[in-house]
Amino acid sequence: DGGITQSPKYLFRKEGQNVTLSCEQNLNHDAMYWYRQDPGQGLRLIYYSQIVNDFQKGDIAEGYSVSREKKESFPLTVTSAQKNPTAFYLCAARDTYNEKLFFGSGTQLSVL
Amino acid sequence: AQKVTQAQTEISVVEKEDVTLDCVYETRDTTYYLFWYKQPPSGELVFLIRRNSFDEQNEISGRYSWNFQKSTSSFNFTITASQVVDSAVYFCALSSNNAGNMLTFGGGTRLMVKP
Numbered sequence: 001d002g003g004i005t006q007s008p009k010y011l012f013r014k015e016g017q018n019v020t021l022s023c024e025q026n027l028n029h030d031a032m033y034w035y036r037q038d039p040g041q042g043l044r045l046i047y048y049s050q051i052v053n054d055f056q057k058g059d060i061a062e063g064y065s066v067s068r069e070k071k072e073s074f075p076l077t078v079t080s081a082q083k084n085p086t087a088f089y090l091c092a093a094r095d096t097y098n099e100k101l102f103f104g105s106g107t108q109l110s111v112l
Numbered sequence: 113a114q115k116v117t118q119a120q121t122e123i124s125v126v127e128k129e130d131v132t133l134d135c136v137y138e139t140r141d142t143t144y145y146l147f148w149y150k151q152p153p154s155g156e157l158v159f160l161i162r163r164n165s166f167d168e169q170n171e172i173s174g175r176y177s178w179n180f181q182k183s184t185s186s187f188n189f190t191i192t193a194s195q196v197v198d199s200a201v202y203f204c205a206l207s208s209n210n211a212g213n214m215l216t217f218g219g220g221t222r223l224m225v226k227p
Contacts, residue, residue, distance in 0.1 A: 035217075040121070041219055043217040090156075090157065096213075100147075108155075
């Protein structure tokens with residue numbers, strides 16, 4: 001199956017804990033993105049990466065960190081500095097030929 | 113700065129009705145792309161259409177049609193003869209080269225189609 005794979009589907013975080021959300025793609029796209037979606041709201045950009053070993057902050061990067069060591073992988077860490085982490089997190093990869101974004105099925109993060 | 117506004121937060125229709133989802137955008141760029149995505153209850157966003165700023169032709173794909181009006185900065189989406197399976201959240205989005213090809217999303221419109 002081709003596409004974007006996010007895991008886990010559901011994740012629970014204890015206070016003060018860092019957690020990492022996985023995002024893997026087999027589409028061979030250079031650009032990858034992390035979005036946060038709060039209930040009843042649109043998507044807000046957390047971090048993006050245009051190429052391996054490079055990434056940039058989006059609109060709401062505080063309390064999050066990423067890495068891009070491989071083209072296929074773009075994990076997102078939600079650190080203890082993120083005081084309101086409960087949200088639905090979506091990872092995407094962009095086809096630079098037609099500008100389409102392909103999304104994963106998301107991870108729902110909740111705080112215990 | 114770019115901005116996308118979807119004024120309708122929620123729409124409820126009865127099956128077989130036509131429904132139009134509104135999208136208004138703001139950008140200073142002359143070259144940009146407009147998108148519509150569908151988010152069913154499963155959560156994954158599904159691409160529906162991409163339009164570039166130089167192509168104002170309306171498009172029809174089955175029961176779906178899109179009306180791009182540059183003069184009013186709008187890119188509205190119409191579903192004809194709606195079905196229960198159309199129930200989802202629909203997002204309009206905008207990207208441009210000058211904004212690093214970042215997608216700016218509207219707040220989404222939740223469409224509920226009742227049998």
